[in-house]
Amino acid sequence: MASAETEKPMVFWGHLSTMKTFLKLTLLTLIVFPPWLVLGQRKQGNPLDRLAKEMEIITYFGERADISPDNQRIAFMGKSFGDAFVIDLKSRSIRCLTCNVPGAAFLRVMHLSNGNYILIGPERFIDIDTSRLRDNELWYLSSKPGSKPVKLGQRLFEGAAISKRSLKIAWSETPAQFPEMPIFFSWTGLAIRSIGFSHSKLMVANLDDSGDLPKLAAKEVVYESPSTNCTIEAQDFYDDDSKMTFTCYEPKGLLASVMSIDLKTRVVTNMSKAAGTYNECEGIFPGGKYTCVEADRQIENLGGEHGGHQIDIWKLRLDGTGKDFQRLTYFNDYEGWKASNPVVSSDGRFMAFQVAHSADEAGVGYGIVLLHFDK
Numbered sequence: 001m002a003s004a005e006t007e008k009p010m011v012f013w014g015h016l017s018t019m020k021t022f023l024k025l026t027l028l029t030l031i032v033f034p035p036w037l038v039l040g041q042r043k044q045g046n047p048l049d050r051l052a053k054e055m056e057i058i059t060y061f062g063e064r065a066d067i068s069p070d071n072q073r074i075a076f077m078g079k080s081f082g083d084a085f086v087i088d089l090k091s092r093s094i095r096c097l098t099c100n101v102p103g104a105a106f107l108r109v110m111h112l113s114n115g116n117y118i119l120i121g122p123e124r125f126i127d128i129d130t131s132r133l134r135d136n137e138l139w140y141l142s143s144k145p146g147s148k149p150v151k152l153g154q155r156l157f158e159g160a161a162i163s164k165r166s167l168k169i170a171w172s173e174t175p176a177q178f179p180e181m182p183i184f185f186s187w188t189g190l191a192i193r194s195i196g197f198s199h200s201k202l203m204v205a206n207l208d209d210s211g212d213l214p215k216l217a218a219k220e221v222v223y224e225s226p227s228t229n230c231t232i233e234a235q236d237f238y239d240d241d242s243k244m245t246f247t248c249y250e251p252k253g254l255l256a257s258v259m260s261i262d263l264k265t266r267v268v269t270n271m272s273k274a275a276g277t278y279n280e281c282e283g284i285f286p287g288g289k290y291t292c293v294e295a296d297r298q299i300e301n302l303g304g305e306h307g308g309h310q311i312d313i314w315k316l317r318l319d320g321t322g323k324d325f326q327r328l329t330y331f332n333d334y335e336g337w338k339a340s341n342p343v344v345s346s347d348g349r350f351m352a353f354q355v356a357h358s359a360d361e362a363g364v365g366y367g368i369v370l371l372h373f374d375k
Contacts, residue, residue, distance in 0.1 A: 042302055042335040048355060048367070054375040058087060058352075059094070063365025064341050065352040066110045069164060071345045074352055075109045075117065076368055080361075081125045084109035084117070084141075087368075097141065100148060105131060106139075107363065110162045116209065117141040118162055118169070119149050128361075133157070133176035138169075140207070140214040152207075152216055157200065161234040163241050164346055167207040169216065170234040170244055174200045200225045200232040202246060204263065223261055223268060230259075235281045238288030238318075245271070245281045245291055245318070254307040256280045258293055260318060273322025278307050281316075283343040283351065290315050292342040292351065297325060298332055309358045313342045313351075328371065331355060341365065349374045 048057060062076040062085065075086045075097070083104045084097040097117065098104045106121035122135035136156055139149040155178070156171035163169070175181040181199045202223040205216040223246075225232055230248040237244050242264055248257045258272040258281040272279035272293065283292035295314040296306050304310040312332040317324035328351070329339035341363065342353040350372045354365030 041333075043333055044335055047331045047334045047337050048369075051369070052371075054372045056370050056372075057367060058089070058092065058370055059368045061366065062368050063354045063356070064108050064363060065343055065354060065368045066108075067343050067345050067352055068111050069113055069115065069346060071347055071349070074368065075111060077106065077109060080107055080364055081105040081121065081128075081131060084119060098149065100146065106149075107132065107136070108159055109141075110160065112167060112207070113163060113165055114167065114209075115143045117143065118160065118207075120156070120160060123151075133174075136177065138171070138216075140209065150214055152214065154216055156203075157231075158233045159235070161236055161244055161246075163237045166241055167209070168204065168237060168241050169207055170202065170204045170222075170237070170246075172200050172202050172232040172234050172246070174231060199227075200230070202232050202234060202261070204244075222263055222266060230257075233280075236284035236291065238284050243288065245284060247280045254278065254305075256308070258291065258316060260320075269320050271318050271320060271322060272316060273320075276306065278311065279316075280308065280311075282313075282341055285315075285344050286346055286348045288318065290317050292316075292328070292344060293325070294340050294342075295325070298327065302333065308362050309338070311338050311340060311358075313339050313353055329353065332358065339369075 062078055065074050065076045067074055073086050073088055075084060078085055083099055084106055085094055086097055087094045098106060103124060105125040106119045108120040110118045112118060119139035119141050120136060122131040125131050138152040138154045138156060140152055141147055141149045157174045157177060161170035201221050203219060204222050205219040208215050208217045228251050233247045235245045235247060243260055243262050246259050248259045250256060256278050257270050258279050259268055260271050261268045278296040280294040281291045282294055293314045293316045294311045296310050298312055299310050310332055312327060313329040315326040315328055331337045331339040336358055338356050338358045339353050340356050342351050344351045350370050352368055352370055355367050355369055356365045
């Protein structure tokens with residue numbers, strides 16, 4: 001019979017063998033099932049079938065909602081490169097705003113403080129990249145029935161900031177609309193290719209619609225980004241139009257930060273302070289202390305890659321710390337879904353947003369949902 005002294009080494013080596021086997025299995029698991037896949041806990045099904053009690057669907061089509069100044073109507077796009085519509089929140093009747101425009105190819109519709117509209121999009125559709133980037137421009141549309149859009153003679157990158165109290169407008173410009181602006185190129189070893197816009201400008205102007213033709217007056221550059229570290233998109237005015245939020249898209253277009261600029265001092269502050277993640281501001285709360293953010297923070301628990309596809313709507317306090325984030329929607333808890341493009345009513349009682357698919361391009365939506373904060 002073996003002594004205790006001879007048994008102990010055998011037990012030790014047995015444990016070591018088990019440990020080696022465990023490490024091998026762990027390594028194999030990490031190779032076959034990477035961490036983001038192991039973390040994934042997304043549900044199957046349609047989140048619209050399990051809406052929270054404070055939510056309601058108001059349309060089963062459409063995207064990019066915008067709430068009227070009196071909070072009685074919501075304007076929205078029927079689809080990307082299509083017609084603009086408006087829904088009355090009491091009667092739920094829907095009216096087309098641009099169906100008198102043959103081949104309408106608009107991307108956004110937004111309310112002006114006087115009840116008229118700003119449309120954004122190309123004059124005609126060519127292809128997604130050309131029409132969304134190079135040919136994207138501002139249009140004015142009167143709220144009078146039968147009115148047709150009027151060009152404002154201004155191209156822009158993506159969306160615009162529209163004041164809720166005046167006729168002030170802000171937008172950004174990049175080399176895609178203005179080729180004379182510098183573009184940064186990178187040598188890949190095979191060819192030279194553009195990896196992003198190296199220069200973008202944040203512009204502010206006043207809309208003058210007092211004459212026969214509306215026009216943009218007093219244009220000025222309020223901020224410039226000279227590198228791919230930040231490509232600007234204007235978002236919301238706040239604090240009596242003295243400040244504005246904008247999104248800073250970072251290299252490769254996968255990441256983004258919420259920024260704020262004081263239009264008097266021109267001081268810019270990073271409000272999200274979440275390097276390596278996606279944070280796109282969308283929809284300011286009344287009072288300007290908070291903004292909605294399309295963010296990917298939930299993927300730390302749900303799995304997935306950082307960027308604009310796996311997003312949900314969060315609420316961020318604009319105090320410059322980046323610490324006060326509150327999640328508002330849970331659509332990304334479901335496989336293949338996300339919530340995006342939120343706007344908040346001027347009385348703070350509700351938010352409108354769109355239900356979307358995580359695989360689709362930014363802005364594409366499949367219906368407008370309301371989230372009532374007072375329920």
